[in-house]
Amino acid sequence: MTMATTSEAMNSGVRGTILAVDDEPDILVALEDLFEDEYRVLTTSRPAEALELIAAEPDIDVILSDQRMPGLTGDALLAQAREISDAQAILLTGYADISAVVSALNRGGITGYVTKPWDPALLRNAVRGAYERHRLARDLATERALLRGLLDHSGDAIAFKDTEGRFLRLNARMAARLGAPSPESCLGRTESEILGAGADTAEAADRAAIASGAPTETVAASGPEAAPTWNQVTRVPIRDPGGAVVHLAVIERDITEQRLLETRLRQADKMQALGTLAGGVAHDFNNLLTAILGSLELALPKVAGDARLSRLMTNAAQAAQRGAALTKRLLTFSHRRDLQARVVDLNAVIRGMDDLLGRSLGGFVQVERSLSDDLWAARVDPDQLELAILNLCINGRDAMPEGGIVALSTRNETVRGSTDPNLTDGDYAVIAIRDTGTGIPPEILGRVFEPFFTTKGVGQGTGLGLAMVFGLVQQSRGTIRIDSAVGRGTTVLLYLPRSREAVEASPTAPAAPAPAPRRARVLVVDDDPQVRHVTASFLNGFGYDEAEVPSGEAALERLDAERFDIVVADLAMPGMSGLDLAEAVRARWPSLPFLLVTGHAEAARIPADFSVLEKPFPSADLAARVAALLAPEA
Incomplete structure (x- = not known):
């Protein structure tokens, strides 16, 4: 375990504290270097030691935990940490393990996850957001504790009792909760005398608070199970000058709305984290589906004479189309796909x-x-x-x-x-x-x-x-x-x-693609060789003269050396993205048409004046878009 410097520890009252847990020492060093200028950083390579640190350090604000560690996985560690700490939790993983993320969401209460290798800026933002949420939650809890003692005329149900449980004073809301006509009718009586057997639990809690001599706080539900009312009950023993407990203050607060809001917040956090996961894998799914559907479309005419084989390939195409529909639904759920509203x-x-x-x-x-x-x-x-x-x-x-x-x-x-x-x-x-x-x-x-x-x-x-x-x-x-x-x-x-706008007519189906004009030359750019081959084969089948390159950098070299009539490029590529390539082409060859092809959730960030085709696509859609961009009026 390594600790922050002494000067940083002295400033821990104004600096946040981060606990990083990873079984790889190099990762811990990298995390410490990334955050030590801004936070007090604690690190450990052993999950068991991490739990001891969490128990001993109540001021930890954010826990960064690796998922795959010997002895205890990250989701299991964060689930145990949640029982002893209110620190925000972020899961670090180098694997797209959805079961671990779901487990960490439900058991560990994580606010998000970050994949390895991480983007330093994104990781800093994630930690900063988690730290601010944690500090805000603590500040709100402090404010609530301070205000509770000031609200004499609040909407809370408030009562003072003697050590035998008899009411000495209570407000109207407490009387109403007891079903009494007025506060005065309750004075000198116990809850059991007013409510009967239904008061056993409350009176037992009163006796326990008096015996402990320390304030207690409990949360209990009442009413129908489908729509319960949640009450937070605080019991504060009051001592005489000699130190003996002589009275008990009871404050009941309706926190039903708070519980509902907390439930909605947890739900929103889960959907946001899983939405991020759904958007991240959509590109890979759509590349696979593009290759599968494109290959089947290209192969079907070649087996037209074999009815059985044609039927099997058609069934495969229909199954892949259902997969494409599921991917679009995932992107809609993740809020990362534009609705065609x-x-x-x-x-x-x-x-x-x-x-x-x-x-x-x-x-x-x-x-x-x-x-x-x-x-x-x-x-x-x-x-x-x-x-x-x-x-x-x-x-x-x-x-x-x-x-x-x-x-x-x-x-x-x-x-x-x-x-x-x-x-x-x-x-x-x-x-x-x-x-x-x-x-x-x-x-x-x-x-x-x-x-x-x-x-x-x-x-x-x-x-x-x-x-x-x-x-x-x-x-x-x-x-x-x-x-x-x-x-x-x-x-x-x-x-x-x-x-209040007029109903819009349904978009008409695209017309059959026209033959390729003047044997136009198309440069196809995609880092996935299978998708690149399918796209090029589609264009070749419609009469275009196509060439293929695997990257944006290679595309610029090819454009410098040869003349092309249009560029068709994937959006998400390592190094130079399709959007970067499009902007470079627009700057150097402003009259050269450009079509971006994407199966990624980030399509919404593409400027509106760029032409975009979503994966997976049938050949007719691709040919129609290319022909439209090559038309003189385009």
């Missing part, structure tokens, strides 16, 4: 799903519709909305193993003064999906939007369905509500803000 008639979207719902739900489920004739329009991605509705209908079907009814309805609703912080005042078009199934138990209802949480058996569900719906509605500036009870089915409500 437009003003739509929601009723028309639902009516257009007749065949899709019929094929997906089967004959045991009856679909009913009740669509409002004057439904307001909304701005939303219609394709993603179809996926969301289909997902919710399939969930309803799965909740009705013996068959039943899935009812789709729409209505207009004006919201004013909602208690839901996610539902702001305004006009909404509401889509309701109701089933007559088994319903959702209260203990599960609060978790249904958690990524990868599912009650279905292995292989029957990914746990991403409702998380995807949540991501779509949030990106559309709406919200989602679920009303469910065991035995009476479930209703899911999608609130989409009203749009």
Whole structure:
């Protein structure tokens, strides 16, 4: 273990403290060098020693832990640390191990994860954000403790008792909690005399606080299990001049809203971290799918005479297309893919799903519709909305193993003064999906939007369905509500803000690509050889003269030596990215058309005046975009 310098330790009152845990000494040295100018840094290569440090150092603000360590993995270490420390936690990993990240999120309470090798600026920002959140949480806790003693006329339920539990004084809110008509009616009586047997737990806690002589704080829930009320109860023994406990102050505070907000915050943190993971792997998924789909499209005409082989290859292509749809849903969930939003008639979207719902739900489920004739329009991605509705209908079907009814309805609703912080005042078009199934138990209802949480058996569900719906509605500036009870089915409500713009027509399908003009020369740039070969083969099949290079640097060398009519380049490449290449080409050859191809989540950062094609793509889309960029008017 190494420690910060003496001068830094003396300044620990104003400097944050970081604990770095990694079994590789070189990594610890690098972390210490990165942060020692800004923070007091503690390091250790042994997880067991890390837990001892955490227990002995209450001022640790941020824990940086490697995932793969002998003896104790990072997610397990952070789970144990969470029990003894309120420090923020960041997981360092050199592996795309999603199970470890999910475990660290759920057990270790991490605020994020950083992959090795890390970007120093990104890691500094992650640690700085974690440190600021930790300091803010501690400052807020201190302020709450100071204010509690000043709020004599607050909304808290406050009472003073003697050592026998008899009320000496109490405010009106405490009397109301006891069900008494007035505070005066409680004086000289104990809680058991007022409430009966229901006061046993509270009186036991009173006696324990008096016996310990120290203030205690407990949190307890009351009311129905589906919608409990949470109360924080503080008991403060009051001593006489001789030091004997003679009275007990009891302060009860309703923290139900705080609990709900904390739950939402934890949910948002989980979605943000897993969204980052989803966006990071999307590029690799889309490259694989581009190579698979492109190769199948190129191969299918060559086996046209073999019906069995054609059918097998078509099945493979359809499966790959489903994989592409799943990747797009992941990116929508991660908030890293631009929705193709437009003003739509929601009723028309639902009516257009007749065949899709019929094929997906089967004959045991009856679909009913009740669509409002004057439904307001909304701005939303219609394709993603179809996926969301289909997902919710399939969930309803799965909740009705013996068959039943899935009812789709729409209505207009004006919201004013909602208690839901996610539902702001305004006009909404509401889509309701109701089933007559088994319903959702209260203990599960609060978790249904958690990524990868599912009650279905292995292989029957990914746990991403409702998380995807949540991501779509949030990106559309709406919200989602679920009303469910065991035995009476479930209703899911999608609130989409009203749009006062005219409904936009559906985009028309691209026309068949024209033959290559004047045997145009195309430079294909992609670091993935399989994707590069597929793209070049597509262009060759449409009559273009194509050339391939594996990097942006190689592309510039080729452009210096030869003439090309257009450049088609991947966005995410090591070294010079596609966007860097596009800007270099624009500066040196401003009239040369350029098409960026991307399967990455960062497409939203591309300037609007650059032409972009998303992976995976069919050959016709690629040819149409290239032909359009080569057209004289372009």
